[in-house]
Amino acid sequence: MQYRQFGKLNFQVSALGFGAMRLPLKSHEQTDIDETQAIKMIRYAIEQGVNYVDTAYPYHGGKGEIVVGKALKDGYRQKVKLATKMPVWLVNTQKDMDRYLTEQLQKLNTDHIDFYLFHSLDKDRWTKIERLKGLEWAEKAIQKGLIGHIGFSFHDDRQTFKKIVDAYPWPFCQIQYNYLDTDFQAGEEGLKYAAQKGMAIVVMEPLRGGRLAHLPEEIEKILEQSPVKRSPVAWALLWLWNQKEVSTVLSGMSTFQQVKENLKIASQSRINLLTPEEIETIAKLKKAFNKLSPINCTRCNYCLPCPNGVNIPRNFELYNNAFQSGAFEDAHRQYLALPEEEKASSCLECGDCEEKCPQGLAIPDLLNKVVQAFTEQ
Ligand SMILES: NC(=O)c1ccc[n+]([C@@H]2O[C@H](COP(=O)([O-])OP(=O)(O)OC[C@H]3O[C@@H](n4cnc5c(N)ncnc54)[C@H](OP(=O)(O)O)[C@@H]3O)[C@@H](O)[C@H]2O)c1
Ligand code: SF4
Ligand code: SF4
Structure with a gap:
């Protein structure tokens, strides 16, 4: 495993982090996690050097944190930094914040969260956090030893991102970033802006929810023309690790095979690995994707359940x-x-x-x- 500097903190983070939003399922129900397999996958990743595990209150209909808690029993908790997130849309008072954190600590079977994030901030949710004095609340939780560091994950425009970054000396944040999203949400400009301030950047949706793993035939052809042979997943992930501003890349791995493959790719990663020709190949992939003008859904399931059952x-x-x-x-x-x-x-x-x-x-x-x-x- 390759390790990278985590912002200004005294922590070397594994290049690959385990994102627990897409654990293996036994049926099509998000709550029906294949626990045995999920625990095996998380533990295997940790044994191979992954030291950052990311989950959140709503993942898998509230069951995700419980399964992560089980995976981290038997000494695995001590080997990783654990990240989870406050469901900002559900809190209306600081008492609510206390209540959710207590519930999350119980579910995760731990006495502290290393990295606690305000989940999925946008303009309105940030205004809410300011109104509820969420940062003062977080500082008290840090003093009590319940959380190690406070950060945020983000989905809105770049201006809002910069405003939030400037509002507090955050040690880290989590952004959606992949070769299709360089100009979307925080984007490349936001990545550089936050990194320049010394923040660690945790990347989510590195394969745009899986879309960059399964390339349409006409896009795959671009890769066939490259003298460098690697899988679409390797192209997408190595492009991220090529950038010095990226601290760790969370992958939401759904099968054991994906864990193994992504660990292997991570072990080959380094800053400035790609040649200008290889970066040009990525630019061609992006251009070809943009031509397809698809619906930009990342299959995160945040919109579910629909009251009428629409999938x-x-x-x-x-x-x-x-x-x-x-x-x-x-x-x-x-x-x-x-x-x-x-x-x-x-x-x-x-x-x-x-x-x-x-x-x-x-x-x-x-x-x-x-x-x-x-x-x-
Ligand atoms: N805070 C937030 O607002 C937020 C939002 C989104 C994500 N996150 C966090 O960030 C993590 C990463 O995001 P993500 O899950 O969207 O990551 P992603 O890597 O963009 O997408 C994960 C999907 O990519 C596919 N995949 C991964 N590795 C593969 C491989 N080697 N070969 C083929 N396909 C592969 C799988 O799709 P298939 O199922 O099709 O196989 C998998 O379900 C999440 O798990 C979660 O922890 C946070
Ligand atoms: S439509 Fe639903 S699954 Fe797709 S990106 Fe939006 S919230 Fe996520
Ligand atoms: S009925 Fe349509 S608009 Fe309403 S939640 Fe379901 S998908 Fe969305």
Whole structure:
């Protein structure tokens, strides 16, 4: 495993961190985690040198923290820094903050959280944290030894990102960053801005929720032309580790094979590894992706459950698949096979999901696009 400096803190973080938002499942229910497999995967990653594990209150319908807590029993807790997040949208007083932290400590079976984040900050949530004096609350929790450091994860525009960065001497933050998102949300400019202030940068969604792992045929061809042979995942991850501002890359690994592959890629990583030609190849991939103009859903599931049972991310995934060359028939068949309530056509446009989407997607409008694509054929 390669280790990298974590901002100004006295901590060398593993290049690869374990993101526990996409643990293996036994059924299509997010709460139905395959615990045995998930625990094996987390422990194996730690044995191979991963020393940063990231979870959050809502992951897997509230079960994610419990499974991470189980994985970290038997001495594994001492080998890692543990990160989890305050569900900012659920707190209305400092008492709520106390209550959620106490619950999280219990679920995670630990007496302290090393890195505690205000989850998924945007303009409104930051205003709320300021109004509730969340930072004063966090400093008290640090004094009590309940949390080690306070940070935030972020989904909004760059201006808001800089405003939050400037508001407090944060030791770290977590941003969505991958080769498609250099100009989106915090983006490359935000990454550099925060790093210049000495903040550690934890990268989330490095494969854009898996999209960069499974390239459409026409994009895969760009890689075939490169003299350097590596998998799409290796291209995407090594591009991140190439940048000195990136501290650790969280990967939401769903299978043992993915853990093994990503560990192997991480062991090959280093700053300034890629040649200018290789960076140009990544730029070509990005350009080709942009031409496809898909729905930019990262399958984070934050919009679920829909009160009417619509499986929002699955509909968007099938839509995106459909517009890759030669893949329409297959995607169309899979759409028709969805249970009726899960189909885009079951959306009643109540709007409940829209404000939960970190990508700012106009979900009901886009579901309408899905219906049109799959019913007008
Ligand atoms: N704070 C926040 O607001 C927030 C938001 C999002 C994420 N996060 C954190 O950041 C972590 C990372 O984000 P992410 O889960 O979106 O990461 P990601 O790496 O962009 O996406 C993970 C998905 O990529 C695919 N994948 C990973 N490794 C692969 C490999 N070697 N080969 C093929 N496919 C591979 C898998 O998709 P398949 O399932 O298709 O196999 C996996 O589910 C999360 O787990 C979570 O801890 C935080
Ligand atoms: S707008 Fe549609 S998809 Fe969103 S929560 Fe309402 S019914 Fe579900
Ligand atoms: S629609 Fe938005 S909230 Fe829902 S899974 Fe996709 S990116 Fe996440």
